[in-house]
Amino acid sequence: MNFIEAENLKFSYDGTNNVVDIPKLFIEKGKHTAILGHNGSGKSTLAKLLSGILLPTSGKVVVNSYDTTDESKFYDIRKSCGMVFQNPDNQIVASVVEEDVAFAPENLGIIPVRIREIVEECLFAVNMTEYSRHSTYKLSGGQKQRVAIAGILAMQPECVFFDEATAMLDPIGRKEIMSAVDRLNKELGITVVSITHYMNEAVEADRVIVMNKGEIVMDGDPVSVFSMPEELQGYGLALPQVTELFYHLEKDGYKLPRGVLHTMQAADAIENYVKGKNDARS
Amino acid sequence: MMHAVELQNVTVVYGSGTPLEKTALKDISLKIEEGSVVGLIGHTGSGKSTLVKLLNGLQKPFSGKVSILSEDVWKDPKRMRWVRGKVGLVFQYPEYQLFEETVYADIAFGPKNMGFTGEELDKTVRSAAKFCGLDDSVLLRSPFEISGGQKRRAAIAGVIAMNPKVLVLDEPAAGLDPRGRTNILDGLMEYKKQTGSTMIIVSHSMEDIAKYCDYIYVLKDGSLMMEGSAATIFSNAEGLFEAGLDVPQITKLFIELKKRGLVERTDIYTINKARQLMNSLLGGESDAK
Numbered sequence: 001m002n003f004i005e006a007e008n009l010k011f012s013y014d015g016t017n018n019v020v021d022i023p024k025l026f027i028e029k030g031k032h033t034a035i036l037g038h039n040g041s042g043k044s045t046l047a048k049l050l051s052g053i054l055l056p057t058s059g060k061v062v063v064n065s066y067d068t069t070d071e072s073k074f075y076d077i078r079k080s081c082g083m084v085f086q087n088p089d090n091q092i093v094a095s096v097v098e099e100d101v102a103f104a105p106e107n108l109g110i111i112p113v114r115i116r117e118i119v120e121e122c123l124f125a126v127n128m129t130e131y132s133r134h135s136t137y138k139l140s141g142g143q144k145q146r147v148a149i150a151g152i153l154a155m156q157p158e159c160v161f162f163d164e165a166t167a168m169l170d171p172i173g174r175k176e177i178m179s180a181v182d183r184l185n186k187e188l189g190i191t192v193v194s195i196t197h198y199m200n201e202a203v204e205a206d207r208v209i210v211m212n213k214g215e216i217v218m219d220g221d222p223v224s225v226f227s228m229p230e231e232l233q234g235y236g237l238a239l240p241q242v243t244e245l246f247y248h249l250e251k252d253g254y255k256l257p258r259g260v261l262h263t264m265q266a267a268d269a270i271e272n273y274v275k276g277k278n279d280a281r282s
Numbered sequence: 283m284m285h286a287v288e289l290q291n292v293t294v295v296y297g298s299g300t301p302l303e304k305t306a307l308k309d310i311s312l313k314i315e316e317g318s319v320v321g322l323i324g325h326t327g328s329g330k331s332t333l334v335k336l337l338n339g340l341q342k343p344f345s346g347k348v349s350i351l352s353e354d355v356w357k358d359p360k361r362m363r364w365v366r367g368k369v370g371l372v373f374q375y376p377e378y379q380l381f382e383e384t385v386y387a388d389i390a391f392g393p394k395n396m397g398f399t400g401e402e403l404d405k406t407v408r409s410a411a412k413f414c415g416l417d418d419s420v421l422l423r424s425p426f427e428i429s430g431g432q433k434r435r436a437a438i439a440g441v442i443a444m445n446p447k448v449l450v451l452d453e454p455a456a457g458l459d460p461r462g463r464t465n466i467l468d469g470l471m472e473y474k475k476q477t478g479s480t481m482i483i484v485s486h487s488m489e490d491i492a493k494y495c496d497y498i499y500v501l502k503d504g505s506l507m508m509e510g511s512a513a514t515i516f517s518n519a520e521g522l523f524e525a526g527l528d529v530p531q532i533t534k535l536f537i538e539l540k541k542r543g544l545v546e547r548t549d550i551y552t553i554n555k556a557r558q559l560m561n562s563l564l565g566g567e568s569d570a571k
Binding site for chain 2: 037241
């Protein structure tokens with residue numbers, strides 16, 4: 001089932017140049033989709049279109065069966081899709097952590113007892129429980145981002161967009177967010193669309209979409225997309241380091257599997273190659 | 283040799299005497315050689331940003347001494363202006379600090395206030411823009427109408443235009459795509475090469491740190507936990523994990539291969555080195571071990 005459907009989707013900021021031009025795109029419910037592309041490729045604009053923050057110049061976007069241009073469904077669309085942006089400073093509204101997370105449920109008219117539960121759950125999900133009484137402006141960038149994510153989770157949306165939400169985090173923080181994202185996706189069945197420059201994050205998705213000049217140029221599971229290194233580099237993207245190493249080794253004349261994304265896969269492939277070589281000798 | 287930066291037993295405490303008192307840096311001593319590229323890494327909240335703020339006098343140490351180019355930063359308050367001119371600080375997301383009507387005017391703001399005028403000013407602005415990969419065509423546009431990557435470049439150019447002897451960059455490439463990262467960092471290296479200035483880079487990207495830095499400091503909970511060359515630091519993967527950090531993916535691969543008895547070395551952090559070693563491992567010569 002599709003959670004988001006877009007058809008003949010065009011968007012232009014200035015009325016002449018289309019920043020996004022996509023004939024057809026479906027985002028499946030419950031799946032984790034990653035959108036890759038260099039700066040200016042139109043991926044953030046696409047995310048804003050798919051979540052109803054921007055309205056198409058022409059064409060149509062249907063979110064959770066609501067047309068995003070239908071003003072009477074404005075709140076339903078907002079409730080179904082949350083978005084976590086790159087810079088949490090743009091997203092944090094309150095001066096105390098727990099008040100910030102409570103902002104959305106308060107506005108949704110949820111009873112106070114339940115709000116407290118939600119706030120606790122959400123802060124726990126991003127590992128910020130001990131900071132619940134701290135002031136938001138004194139937090140580090142990574143901590144702020146975790147609060148912003150908790151604030152979105154507190155709306156209990158069906159779909160969450162992450163627009164480079166891990167860009168400011170340290171590796172551990174990034175891992176925590178990634179596992180939180182994974183939990184949302186796998187355990188709560190929340191549809192996840194993540195926009196990222198980190199290839200290591202994209203490889204964890206069910207599906208990878210690559211954008212260039214407002215168009216979708218690659219679309220498939222991570223293995224198939226990352227098996228085309230030249231194409232990806234042509235679109236200004238880098239490969240995960242092991243994938244790049246394997247690509248060079250292939251050029252050096254070694255027959256190794258393609259589309260290797262993870263450290264363990266790479267180690268297995270190298271071990272097998274060495275074993276094969278030794279067997280052939282003996 | 284003169285040291286670009288020297289910290290002697292520096293401690294920083296926030297909210298001293300209040301219930302929220304927090305020691306951000308504990309007894310840090312370090313010396314950064316002139317002309318080197320130094321990486322500063324640490325988990326979120328490890329004190330990196332506090333350390334960076336010490337370097338141009340935005341943060342006063344609770345105890346200890348901060349020296350820039352052999353001069354005590356806090357000795358004479360009137361010299362602070364001199365310190366700020368010598369140490370260029372590029373904050374995280376510097377593009378939020380753009381404010382002028384044109385990119386040119388924004389880059390010119392710093393040098394103008396330092397007394398540059400006429401041709402000298404023009405030359406400074408254009409050369410700073412060039413180091414940051416900004417075309418002349420961008421200079422007359424509004425900094426609010428250009429792309430995110432260009433904004434970042436414009437903001438960094440504004441700091442470079444003051445010709446700092448020590449350039450401190452807090453996550454200069456965060457949020458940029460791989461091509462943008464390489465372009466900005468390569469441009470900064472070019473600036474360093476041509477001017478002989480010292481660079482201090484704060485980053486969460488272990489790959490970038492491994493690629494560009496001569497020397498690396500690792501902070502953990504406000505203390506200096508490790509220091510050394512990239513090879514030394516990344517061969518101590520366990521220490522880094524303990525500090526809440528990571529090693530480049532390629533290093534992880536070698537750690538795993540060592541576990542399986544296929545290689546001996548784990549101090550590998552660039553693709554080229556890995557490729558060389560893999561060639562000797564896979565190609566029949568067993569001296570990869």
